[in-house]
Amino acid sequence: MEFNKVICGNSDILLQEMLSNGITVDLVLTDPPYNLNKDFGNDSDKFPLEDFLKISKKRIELCRDLLKPTGSLIWFGIHHYIGFIQAIMYEVGLSYRRMNIWYYENGFSRSTTSPQTQYEPFLWFSKSPQKWVYNVDDVRIPYKSSERLKNPVYYKNSKGERVKWIPNPLGAMRGDVWSFPTLAGKLFKDEKTTHPTQKPESLITEIIKAYCPKNKEGFYNGIILDPFLGSGTLGVCCEKLNRQGHKIKWIGIELEKSWCDIANERLSKLK
């Protein structure tokens, strides 16, 4: 298995092979087909619901088995089916950590008979109920109001003691609603490819920062797997971080040759 290269193939076969070869990963960060009938150039998004759930369960089990003991699974989904996928994750013995929400305001809707979609959930489950990686300080966000920061704030800790709260100089803790625009419109024309469900690099980079293990020097050095690489976003984000001195190993698998070509083209353009 080659790291940091696009692997053009079927992850339903390759994940099994990885397992047989003893490969383990720190993080599965993936955006699999949502089963919404999208045209990826194959039929991978067009299963009867029962088959979709069976296939999803098999995939989740393989990913679970590939995870190191402190590893995590980040799995994007859609509001139609995320409940089923979450139930499967409990069923296969993964440990629930959070249903995160990717929130965007700049989506597009053809329908006027229901609310416009403004979010996609991404589930976080860990392999172990006790140990996982979450780099809280790497994904802090600016405090919304500086008013609160002017005067000291006091709270009672679990022992009932009065404690002074001091704002963190790195910013406020990120919440579980992650606000990043989709790649719609002219603003993102340089990033957007022809892939129908390409994720923004801004969002995927932030997720990597939150969940990738680091070495003692503070550089990300985990192994990240995306079995549904699409246009290569996960690889591009990892490589951009690696150019800043990080040492991420990534494994990206994509079924469709045309998307593999696009992913390779994006990677080849990186300086």
Ligand SMILES: C[S@@+](CC[C@H](N)C(=O)[O-])C[C@H]1O[C@@H](n2cnc3c(N)ncnc32)[C@H](O)[C@@H]1O
């Ligand atoms: C939702 S898209 C991923 C998009 C990606 N996050 C990006 O930013 O471009 C899912 C991708 O999974 C691919 N796919 C579907 N079944 C697959 C399989 N069995 N093995 C590998 N890739 C598969 C599809 O061709 C599609 O490109």
